[in-house]
Amino acid sequence: MDNLDYGIIGNCKSAALVSKTGSLDWCCLPNFDSAGVFAKLLDEEKGGSFEILISEDYNIEQEYLWETNIISTVFDNGTDAFQLIDFMPRYPREDASYYAPPDIIRFFRLLKGKPKFRIKYDPKLDFGREKTYTENKGGYLKSFTKEGKYDSLFFYSTFELKDIEEQNMLTLTGNAYCLVGYHEKLIPQNLDRAYLKFQRTKTYWMNWSSKTTRYTHYSEEIMRSALVLKSLTYKKSGAVLAAATTSLPETIGEERNWDYRFCWIRDSSMVIKVMAGLGHMETAQEFLQFIIDIIPNKDEKIQIMYGINGEKELTEHILDHLKGYENSQPVRTGNAAYIQKQNDIYGILMEVIYQQYLQFETSLENSEELWTIVRGIVNIVEEHWQQPDKGIWELRTEDRHFVFSKLLCWVAVDRAIKIGEVLRMGINDTRWKSLREEIYTDIYNNGWNEEIQAYTQSYGSKDLDASTLLMESYGFIEAKDPRFIKTVEATERELCKDGLMYRYKNKDDFGEPSSSFTICTFWLIDSLFKIGQREKSKKLFDQLLSYSNHLGLFSEDIDFKTKRLLGNFPQAYSHLALIETAANFSKGISAEETWLSDYKNWRRLSGGSKKEFQ
DSSP states (O other): OOSOOEEEEEOSSOEEEEETTSOEEEEESSSTTSOEEEOTTTOTTTSOEEEEEOOTTOEEEEEEOTTSSOEEEEEEOSSOEEEEEEEOOOEEOTTSOEEOOSEEEEEEEEEESOOEEEEEEEOOGGGGSSOEEEEEOSSSEEEEESSSSOOEEEEEESSOHHHHHHTOOEEOOSOEEEEEESSOOSSOOOHHHHHHHHHHHHHHHHHHHHTSOEESSSHHHHHHHHHHHHHTEETTTTEEOSBSOBOOOSSTTSSOOOBOOSEEGGGHHHHHHHHHHTTOHHHHHHHHHHHHHHSOOTTSOOOSEEOTTOOSOOOOEEOTTSOOGGGOOOOEESOGGGGOOOTHHHHHHHHHHHHHHHHSOOOHHHHHHHHHHHHHHHHHHHHHTTSOBOTTTTOSSOOBOBHHHHHHHHHHHHHHHHHHHHHTOOTTHHHHHHHHHHHHHHHHHHTEETTTTEEOSBTTOOOOOGGGGGTTTTTSSOTTOHHHHHHHHHHHHHHEETTEEOSOOSOBBTBSOOEEEHHHHHHHHHHHHHTTOHHHHHHHHHHHHTTSOTTSOOOSEEETTTOOEESSSSBHHHHHHHHHHHHHTSOEEOTGGGHHHHHHHHHHTTSSOTTOOO
16 A cells, blocks of 8 residues: 555544555554554554455445544445445443443445455554464454463454454355454344444434534535544543554655654644634543643643653653564654653643633632643743753754744743733733743844745754744734745745645754655645735645545645655644634534534435445
8 A cells, every 4th residue: 555545433542544445454452552453554464454355356435424433445346245334432321421442343234246255353462562362262252462461352243253263255145243342242242232333323423523613615624634633532531642653654764753642732722722613612621621630730841742641751662573664664652752842832831721711611729720830831931931942843953942932932921911811910910021022022033034034943044944834823923924924935935845845854863854744734825825825825725635545634744746645644733734724715604503504415415425334
């Protein structure tokens, strides 16, 4: 496979990737950040997979069932056809909690004829570090490890278990199912139970989607991106993952391979803003609470990222037994960037707290706690804003005075002042306003390069950086300001190649970047729109959307030449930016106002999909 042609299924506890041929090539159980049970994505031999093996005469079509995170893959050779429905169960119980076990259900629906295929069920527990053994226990298959860390996995099916073990030819004469679960089932599994879980899960996703704000344009792209973000949400804590995978390279054969199954504070304000704007206040508030809960005490260092349960230590390990995606090593778990110093984090946190006051009701007790945090952050910024750091791109070389980091220090103080105004707290007002002005003047004088006629990556540098395109979004400069217009135009000339953006072009600790960072292209489109180049920005936006995979999903990067998707997948940051940019070209209307339109679409699509299991 020469592209990331996968769809994501999930239940806000973990996720799995299903290829366009129906192969389950990635899944970590029981949670997002657990060890892989299927990781063919990172090693075709040692990774493990759950594949449907068919003859070459079958045509394959794949889509999501309408406004769900359920994938339908149809196999048809003209005479024989069947539909494979993949999902991870998630639906509410009577007590308002959610049924979301670490399970994957694969439902086989007979469409016509007598389709024949084989199933290759080949789990490799703990990323295949040790050998995985599989035994037939009568009612299920149990896979387990004997050496190293013990782990196990359970398989239930209406197919004969012996045929699964031996990869014998199967003939589908009626509907069937397979269930892969991290836990042994205490209640007998059968076709009716699997079907009921499917219907309940489909209803859950359709109900969730019905609450999403509709837009006059790009509605389908916005909805799919919203569903991706929801699938990357860890319900237990409210955290939102950067991506579902680890170690998918930014460029084939290079070393920029990172574990993204964690929560970056930087993403937080955008997640809250976007999800709240889409009408999903609960998701936004849960993530906001996760951020508030992990903000440390007054004298404790703030990290740039945390584990999905708020873990602070994310020690990086190399899995040297895996070849990596298309032989791109190393394969990493954990992420050493958690120890980096990045001054932009303070502005991000303050933006999060500011969003709390704008979006949600806040109790007196919570307000007092937040006000303590606000004052603490301003004190930290006042002490450290003049120091160099690693910057937004987490460079592992020397520290620099990055313009974006300075910008976010300014944001921290600016939002603190605004929060004080909301709370009607006059204290520290004069000192904070003086500090805000001092940082602003410093950026204005030192961030601007007169020769280049643009704000550059760092003080004294001629290198341009896509992150400066965010200066207007954060309120530092107006879109009509000549300096911003010139920065946008210079950045486009230097960093845009065939409609795709570099983050930067100067060499970093791994050499000169050679792929496009998807979110940066969204930033450029957004900036062009704001400075009045709307026709051009829309053309670039439509072009960028065409580079998504067959299901409308984006990863972190896009190859300049081939336009293939690269980097971890699917990428929350890319889909957040897609939603924000699409909103520029559209007008939001509430979910209630579009009920009639939805009903008509439902009738038109005959239940959500022409091929959907009725």
